[in-house]
Amino acid sequence: MALRQPLLHDLTVTLAAPTVCLAGTDGQIRAVGVQGVLRGDVRVLSEAVVTVGGEEPEPVAHAADGAGAEHAVGLLRGLGDSGPDPTVWLRRDRRVRADGVDETFALVNRSGRAVDTEVVLRVAADLAPVETFRAGRPTTAAVAEPTADGVRWSGGDVTVTLAAPGAEPDAGGRLRWPVHVPARSTTTLRTSLSVTDPGAVVGPAALRLARPDVHAYDPRLARLLHRALDDLDALLLTESGHPDDPFAAAGAPWFSTLFGRDSLWTATLLLPVDVRLAAGTLRTLARSQGTRDDPATGEQPGKIMHERRRAAAEYAGMSLPALYYGTIDATPLWICLLRDARRHGLPDAEVRALLPHLHAALGWIRDSSDRDGDGFAEYFDDSGRGLANQGWKDSGDAVRFADGSVAEGPVALCEVQGYVHEALRAGAELLEAFDDGDPAPWRARAAALESLFRARFWVDGVDGGAFPALALDGAKTPVDSLTSNIGHLLGTGLLSPQEENAIGGRLLEPDMASGFGLRTMSARDGGYSPLSYHCGSVWPHDTAVVVRGLLRSGQAGRAAALGVALLDTADGFDSRLPELLAGFGADEVGTPVPYPASCRPQAWAAAAAAGLLTALLGLYVDVPGGVLRLAPPSPSPVGALRVRGLAVAGGTLDVDLDRDGRVTHVAAPAGMRVELG
Structure with missing residues (x-):
């Protein structure tokens, strides 16, 4: 089977550079694709799957808490009261640090009796370089060394320590917590992943x-x-x-x-x-x-x-x-x-x-x-x-x-x-x-x-x-070919005002302006494909550069008309603009289509x-x-x-x-002359 680059569009991404965590919306980090914790160019955690009483929580909610934190909630319907309403659930909170990741697992029991169970976190690290799993090549798990309160992996310059207070590590890469949760109460478990990497360049x-x-x-x-x-x-x-x-x-x-x-x-x-x-x-x-x-x-x-x-x-x-x-x-x-x-x-x-x-x-x-x-x-x-x-x-x-x-x-x-x-x-x-x-x-x-x-x-x-x-x-x-590249010429001084006006008008025609931003290539050209990386997709930064050029060349109306399409694009990505998106037009689809491997x-x-x-x-x-x-x-x-x-x-x-675009108030630093229009 041919190697395939893993897809990203359905994963959650939390980060505090140079550390990045990619997980499912259920909060689990599974040993597939690109999921894991990366620090710089190395994957320092490749699996972190939690079970309670032998079952994975059934996901019902996920939310980002800023760029560097997220939480997920999953039901545990095999525990607690026997009625139709869930009475036991797990909330998993994750916060990414520049040198690692902290997690809490809050086991909530709203039933009328105590819950005695076991929480298990299955973990692994492959310490693989990013280009290996980006290419879809298989990786090998590193050997986990037990520590006083968790596990450690090491390879080359990188050492990864996962502290899990109260857990019992076993030889299979599992951390086990026997837990007793009284009725109508919560028990919280914690882990902390820390990375040392003296060979890092950033x-x-x-x-x-x-x-x-x-x-x-x-x-x-x-x-x-x-x-x-x-x-x-x-x-x-x-x-x-x-x-x-x-x-x-x-x-x-x-x-x-x-x-x-x-x-x-x-x-x-x-x-x-x-x-x-x-x-x-x-x-x-x-x-x-x-x-x-x-x-x-x-x-x-x-x-x-x-x-x-x-x-x-x-x-x-x-x-x-x-x-x-x-x-x-x-x-x-x-x-x-x-x-x-x-x-x-x-x-x-x-x-x-x-x-x-x-x-x-x-x-x-x-x-x-x-x-x-x-x-x-x-x-x-x-x-x-x-x-x-x-x-x-x-x-x-x-x-x-x-x-x-x-x-x-x-x-x-x-x-x-x-x-x-x-x-x-x-x-x-x-x-x-x-x-x-x-x-x-x-x-x-x-x-x-x-x-x-x-x-x-x-x-x-x-x-x-x-x-x-x-x-x-x-x-x-x-x-x-007709491409978005020509929009980068605007405002550089290389073109006459007449040439800039002609280019500005051409780029806003429907074969280039998709309604979600500027296509990289005209939909009329033979090389066009909406899922091509550079020949038909939409790159928000590319659109922004052309918006900047339109503004610098005196085409403010066109700049704004093209730029506000990014607001419709952001609606489709939880207000987080991706590296690129597919070039399908707003007249073809009701919401922007992801480019699946986009950062x-x-x-x-x-x-x-x-x-x-x-x-x-x-x-x-x-x-x-x-x-x-x-x-x-x-x-x-x-x-x-x-x-x-x-x-x-x-x-x-x-x-x-005001709504008509008139400037109704300006307060500028001392010494700056304000010109309008």
Whole structure:
């Protein structure tokens, strides 16, 4: 039987990075698929199934208590009174810590007589690396060593201890509690899982993001933002030895580590909420900026990395080193974030400290991004063992022509040219602001790219309209599919206002805008499938990036119209936006359809909530220029909106909008000039 990646959509996910717990809605952790407790890249508990009197509780309720806690209730109808009403049940409460998991098992007896029974918790750990069970490969249980009050497992650098006070461990991996529960009373049992892992490359962060107070006539906005910030707090990490530089792990469970592109976009979308995450992300990535040419890892001088793991990993035919640089876009995105963070109030001293890394990143664009000298940034996997595609759509079949055929590299993606163009101008702006080099060559390079792009990338669609191709393939043939990638060009300066308006209108047509967000590929294209990872699915962060571009290009109404679709999407996922969802349209299904292997929470999907709030306010911030602009869409898609405590310029911004989108109240930090419209 072929190996299959385990599905995630029907599991509960609780976390406090770098620890993640995946369980059933009955609270049980079963020895199947991806269920278990993961810390970093290692599964430290692979089974935790409770029985009472030899039977599993019958599940009747489950609820999340924030990002890091959950509880489940199950009936025990074989115990207690004999009538039709259940009188004995078990409540299981789980709280995830950065270094483990605490659980309580409350056996509740509301019957008229005492209950004498046995509670048994069957546990196991396989200490398997994440890429093993992600690929569906079988694992082997580690040997459990009994301790004074529980069990312990160890392997490599990892030691896992499960304390179960009062339990009697047996050789079969079971913890047994004989219990006596008097009539109308409760007996509570506890376990505590703790992990020590001196070889971990990431650890928890102390930062907790600022929490603006948001109220709207549509209450879903506040629910989405609250859940998103809760999840983002639970995803924050630091590198070992650098506790003051937080960044967002990409997502749970597959990507609970540093990813250059993901962490950069997350910090970018969160700038109006908390600039401190951008500062930590910029510094963390700067520390591993490339210094040499290494085809095995993709490292090049000035290049920003793609992914950091505790060890090299093999997955899906790839062999990736522990520190991997296979990304074409993280470097320009780092430059853009540095400029944007300064605009949102990152102190000049912190920006100045990063200027040497800015020079190195600009040097990478000039010297290494254009491998064939045609003026465009392109990628190719020289190692033969890494990612074939190195943009954000990095699956092997993501770059397809309109007829569905797969393009061959080297590939020059359209949105990467936009990122590079903006990075060149952003870098020039910073060099000029700090008098740290000549900005003219970088602006000239951006102008040249603009002309080249207009001449080579535009194609005619089947409906007669023109739009930018997804990419140029290795033969410099335009890859003529219509994709969400072109929305990333908006606001980068690469397009004229007329071109941006045309793209904005095209992306909101029904073949692209599904009603639950933006499809990654037009439903009219030959490669489209709603359950394709990158060729027809909907990624909330992708939608948020395009919403941001629409706003930056002066299309506030379209930005809001596209963005509020995320509220309907969130309704289908308990207000927790997933990494991606299937591309079925709201005209096809009554509720959004999960992509079954999607991570959740995913950092940049959660950050999409902040991107939506920014669009609803029409917010633009330039702290060095002393300007704060509000240009909300009219009418407001969420009705009257009240925001308190947005972090700006070392102070806070308060805004009230009425249902027509008119600003009725503003309180801005001292020294900031507010412009409306």
